[in-house]
Amino acid sequence: MEETIYCIGCGAQIQTKDKDKAGFTPKAALEKGLETGQLYCQRCFRLRHYNDISDVNMTDDDFIRLLHEVGDSDALVVNVIDIFDFNGSVIPGLARFVSGNDVLLVGNKKDILPKSVKDSKVTQWLTERAHEVGLRPVDVVLTSAQNKHAIKELIHHIENARRGRDVYVVGVTNVGKSTLINAMIQELTGDKDVITTSRFPGTTLDKIEIPLDDGSYIFDTPGIIHRHQMAHYLSAKNLKYISPRKEIKPKTYQLNSGQTLFLGGLGRFDFITGDKQGFTAYFDNELTLHRTKLEGATDFYAKHAGSLLTPPSQEELAALPSLVCHEFSIKEKTDIVFSGLGWIRVTGPAVVAGWAPEGVDVVIRKALI
Structure with a gap:
C-alpha cells in the first residue's frame, strides 16, 4: 500500500495525476522532494519561489x-x-x-x-x-x-x-x-x-x-x-473569446425584423418584431458575428456550428449543451446580456430573443451606455 504524503506547505495530500487539483506535484519533483525531505506541491513551490498564486x-x-x-x-x-x-x-x-x-x-x-x-x-x-x-x-x-x-x-x-x-x-x-x-x-x-x-x-x-x-x-x-460558466465548454485555445484581454470595441448592426446574429457558435440574437434599428454588440474583438435570416436560422446553426460558426470547434461542439431561447419585449434602451460572453444593446421598441447554451443565463438590464 502506498504511503500517503502531504505537502509541508499547505497540508494538501500529494498527488501526481491532476494538475488542477490540490496537492499536484510532477513525478520528478516528488522523487527529488522525497530525497531531500522538502516536499512541496507545485502550487506551494510556485508560491514560495515566484510569489505566484494559482487556483485549485x-x-x-x-x-x-x-x-x-x-x-x-x-x-x-x-x-x-x-x-x-x-x-x-x-x-x-x-x-x-x-x-x-x-x-x-x-x-x-x-x-x-x-x-x-x-x-x-x-x-x-x-x-x-x-x-x-x-x-x-x-x-x-x-x-x-x-x-x-x-x-x-x-x-x-x-x-x-x-x-x-x-x-x-x-x-x-x-x-x-x-x-x-x-x-x-x-x-x-x-x-x-x-x-x-x-x-x-x-x-x-x-x-x-x-x-x-x-x-x-x-x-x-x-x-x-x-457549473454554468461558458468557460467550461471551451478549450484553453478558445477561452480568449470569452475572457477578452483588451478593451472591447463595439460594433453596430442595422437590422430589419426577421434577422438573426450568430455570436460565433456560442449564442444567437434574434430580432423578431420592430422597426428597422441599430443594435450595438459588445463582445471580444475577435469573436466573429454572422448575420442571417431568422427563418431557417436553426437549420443554419445545425449545419454550420463548429465550422463557419466558431468557437466552438468541432471537438468542443460535442460537449456544448443545446442553445436555449430567452425572449424579451423591449420598450427602452436595454442590454441583452449573454452571461460570460458580452451583450447587445437594443434601442427598442422590439421583441427580441437571446439564445445561449442550456444553463448559461441570458438576462436584461438597463443599458450601461
Whole structure:
C-alpha cells in the first residue's frame, strides 16, 4: 500500500495525476522532494519561489465546508466576481453562509469595458444583482487584476471595511481572483517573501495566508467550479473569446425584423418584431458575428456550428449543451446580456430573443451606455 504524503506547505495530500487539483506535484519533483525531505506541491513551490498564486479546483462538498469555516469566523468576506459574467461568477448560497459577516464585492476585469461605460452605472448594476441573490455588500469596488488597476484603492477599501478582522477572499474559477491577490501581495509587500501557506484543521483544503501588520491575515481560498460558466465548454485555445484581454470595441448592426446574429457558435440574437434599428454588440474583438435570416436560422446553426460558426470547434461542439431561447419585449434602451460572453444593446421598441447554451443565463438590464 502506498504511503500517503502531504505537502509541508499547505497540508494538501500529494498527488501526481491532476494538475488542477490540490496537492499536484510532477513525478520528478516528488522523487527529488522525497530525497531531500522538502516536499512541496507545485502550487506551494510556485508560491514560495515566484510569489505566484494559482487556483485549485474543489468539490462542492469541500467548498461548503470552507464556507462554513468562513461563516463561523468574524471576518470580512471579499467576493471577487467577473463584471462580464455576474451570473456565472456568483457563489451559490454565499449569502446564507456569510449572513453574519460583511461582504465587499469586487467587480474584476473593468479594463475590458469600453471607456464610455461609467463606473457608477456598473457599480449600481452589480449592487442590484447582488441584492437579487441576497447579498448586501458594504461596498462595491471595480478593479482590473490583469493591469493592476485600482489595486491601491481595493486595499484601502479592505482596510476600512475589515476593522481589524481577518479577510477571506472568495470567488469561483476564472474570475481572476488569484491574479488579483498576486497584485495585492506585490502592492503590500514589494517582492519580500513573506507569504506563508496553511490549511484548515482536519481537511486537506489549503488557504494561503497573507500576514497584515496588525497580526490579522488575508486568506486566499481555492476557487469553486460554477457549473454554468461558458468557460467550461471551451478549450484553453478558445477561452480568449470569452475572457477578452483588451478593451472591447463595439460594433453596430442595422437590422430589419426577421434577422438573426450568430455570436460565433456560442449564442444567437434574434430580432423578431420592430422597426428597422441599430443594435450595438459588445463582445471580444475577435469573436466573429454572422448575420442571417431568422427563418431557417436553426437549420443554419445545425449545419454550420463548429465550422463557419466558431468557437466552438468541432471537438468542443460535442460537449456544448443545446442553445436555449430567452425572449424579451423591449420598450427602452436595454442590454441583452449573454452571461460570460458580452451583450447587445437594443434601442427598442422590439421583441427580441437571446439564445445561449442550456444553463448559461441570458438576462436584461438597463443599458450601461
